[in-house]
Amino acid sequence: MTHRFLKAALIGAAGACAALPAAADTDLTMYYPISVGGALSGVIDGFISGFEAENPDIHVNAIYAGNYDDTRVRTLSAIMAGEPAQLSVLFSIDVYELMEQDLIVPFDEVATSPEDKAWLKSFYPALMANGTVDGHVWGVPFQRSTIVLYYNKDMFREAGLDPETPPASWDEMLADAKALRKDDRWGLMVPSTGYPYWMFQAFAIQNGQELMSADGTETYFDTPAAVEALTFWRDLSAVHDVMPGGTTEWGTLRQSFLQGQTAMMWHTTGNLTAVRDGADFDFGVAMLPAHTRPGSPTGGGNFYLFKGATPEEQQASLKLIRYMTAPERAAEWSIATGYVGISPAAYDTPALKDYSADFPQAVVARDQLEVAVPELSTYETGRVREALNSAVQSALTGTRQPKDALEDAQATAERLLRPFR
Numbered sequence: 001m002t003h004r005f006l007k008a009a010l011i012g013a014a015g016a017c018a019a020l021p022a023a024a025d026t027d028l029t030m031y032y033p034i035s036v037g038g039a040l041s042g043v044i045d046g047f048i049s050g051f052e053a054e055n056p057d058i059h060v061n062a063i064y065a066g067n068y069d070d071t072r073v074r075t076l077s078a079i080m081a082g083e084p085a086q087l088s089v090l091f092s093i094d095v096y097e098l099m100e101q102d103l104i105v106p107f108d109e110v111a112t113s114p115e116d117k118a119w120l121k122s123f124y125p126a127l128m129a130n131g132t133v134d135g136h137v138w139g140v141p142f143q144r145s146t147i148v149l150y151y152n153k154d155m156f157r158e159a160g161l162d163p164e165t166p167p168a169s170w171d172e173m174l175a176d177a178k179a180l181r182k183d184d185r186w187g188l189m190v191p192s193t194g195y196p197y198w199m200f201q202a203f204a205i206q207n208g209q210e211l212m213s214a215d216g217t218e219t220y221f222d223t224p225a226a227v228e229a230l231t232f233w234r235d236l237s238a239v240h241d242v243m244p245g246g247t248t249e250w251g252t253l254r255q256s257f258l259q260g261q262t263a264m265m266w267h268t269t270g271n272l273t274a275v276r277d278g279a280d281f282d283f284g285v286a287m288l289p290a291h292t293r294p295g296s297p298t299g300g301g302n303f304y305l306f307k308g309a310t311p312e313e314q315q316a317s318l319k320l321i322r323y324m325t326a327p328e329r330a331a332e333w334s335i336a337t338g339y340v341g342i343s344p345a346a347y348d349t350p351a352l353k354d355y356s357a358d359f360p361q362a363v364v365a366r367d368q369l370e371v372a373v374p375e376l377s378t379y380e381t382g383r384v385r386e387a388l389n390s391a392v393q394s395a396l397t398g399t400r401q402p403k404d405a406l407e408d409a410q411a412t413a414e415r416l417l418r419p420f421r
Contacts (some may be wrong), residue, residue: 005042028315031078031088033071033301034064040400050118051323058316068094068301079103079306086309087317090366091132093377093385095138096216098304100379106136110314119322119359123278124366129374133216139302140321141342145268146296146365147202149173149289150275153282155180170206170232173264173289177242182258183281186406189262190233194250196392197385198297199266201376202288203229205295211237211388216378217420221337221388221402230402231343232291234395254278268299269365272338276359285361287368296368297375300339312355331355340365356395379415387412 041064048060065071068091069226075088090098093153098104111120123141131139153163159179167173177225190199202210209225212218213307220226236243257265259277266288275283288296303321305314332348333339335355347356347366356362378384389404 022399026312027061027084028058028086028313028316028320029061029063029084030320031063031065031071031075031090033066033068033089040336042355045168047321047324047329051320055316055319058319060320067117072159076101076103079308085306086313087303087305087321089142089303091141091142092127092144092298092300092302093375093381095131095133095302096377096379096381098158099133100140101332103159104138104307105307105314106138107140107305107310107318108137108153110305110318111369116322117361118319119325120121122345123325124340124343124369126298126369126372126374127340127342130377132190140325142301142303142321142325143270143337143339144298144302144342145270145297145339146368147199147266147288147366147369148269148272148296149258149264149266150255150271151264151286152260153284153286155185155260155281159263159399162321163282163284166284167264167289168286169195169289170291174236174242177236177264178240181242185260186244186262188266189243189248189253190263190266191250191253192247192393194394195299196247196396197376197388198299199232200230200388200392201297201373202266202295203233204213205297205373206293207232208292210373211376216381217417218380219388219410219413219417221391221413222406224241227403227406229396230406233392234398236397238398248391263362265417270300270337270339271367272356272361273336273339276361283361285364287360287371294371296372298369298372299375329369334362338365340360340369345417378413378417379420383416399410 001340013168044062048062052060065074072090072094074235075085078085107120120237121136127141131137149166151166156163163175163178167176180187204211204226205228207225209220209223211220237245253265253267254271254275255261287294305317327343327345330342331349331352332336334341334352341352345354376385387409391409394400395402395405
């Protein structure tokens with residue numbers, strides 16, 4: 001080929017390239033409940049920056065929207081107003097409400113490659129339970145938790161208790177709480193605002209009672225075992241005086257524990273890092289005590305994909321979620337917060353292996369997944385949950401008897417769920 005023809009060929013090729021449209025960038029809007037577990041937007045921002053560096057054609061706008069309820073309201077309001085929202089982290093138990101409103105897309109309809117399918121199977125089964133409905137995966141775990149028992153080892157020593165032997169049963173917990181009780185210190189505190197249904201579910205499952213059916217259409221709030229569980233919780237204050245009466249605030253309980261106002265507390269493992277950073281005393285973390293069986297409900301948030309996104313946006317959202325749930329990021333998030341590493345592979349990373357070796361409290365919530373149950377989730381979940389919250393709080397404050405309160409909550413749930421059977 002002569003130089004003249006070569007030059008002409010190159011000019012023609014360049015012209016053809018110039019005529020092709022540039023690859024279009026994809027913009028994603030992700031709503032995120034950053035207030036859970038503390039101000040951690042910097043960690044999420046770091047994940048997003050890393051993702052955008054690897055995917056320069058995808059831009060992510062993260063909107064930090066408060067707690068889970070705030071985030072759900074703000075996300076759904078934006079969607080109804082026609083504003084873009086392709087994905088969000090919301091409560092794992094929001095799945096039925098989001099399905100009812102026809103707002104979300106199953107992951108298994110978007111994640112269709114062999115690699116995607118293997119990824120969907122990589123998470124702990126206990127964490128997938130809330131997001132799997134009717135054979136489809138509607139939610140993928142990200143910041144997930146169980147309830148654990150935090151206890152002050154220094155106070156255990158002072159009371160003559162073995163600091164390496166936390167209570168493993170209700171009877172042992174009550175006995176320890178009595179030994180730890182002082183005029184200026186409670187033996188135990190369990191939060192009853194914010195998520196009272198969640199704590200009650202823990203008591204109920206420990207007494208052998210599931211609170212809902214697997215298909216989200218039935219509840220079992222007023223069974224004898226459920227009434228007995230709520231009665232035991234109430235009696236910790238009303239009869240045994242090891243816990244303050246009335247309600248105990250979710251948002252301030254961690255600080256009460258750090259300030260020595262209680263020797264033990266039940267709380268989310270999502271507070272673990274904050275407790276570690278704030279404690280000036282030796283503390284332990286244990287699985288919740290058993291009665292007829294051990295157990296805790298799972299908790300926390302899942303990723304969801306919203307309808308209305310283009311196929312390109314759905315694939316970009318999936319790529320982002322796969323990046324953020326990768327073992328390395330799951331390990332980093334667990335270390336930064338205390339939330340459970342969402343896959344066995346996360347605990348095989350050098351970072352989480354080293355962290356757990358130095359801080360064994362970090363694996364308690366993971367180990368408890370073996371006996372965990374899905375968090376309370378039904379159709380009409382908000383109204384059903386509110387009925388149960390009111391029943392629990394009315395029993396704890398002494399305004400109603402546990403049996404009467406739970407019978408009313410069950411009647412409300414029956415009315416709300418009947419159309420879905």
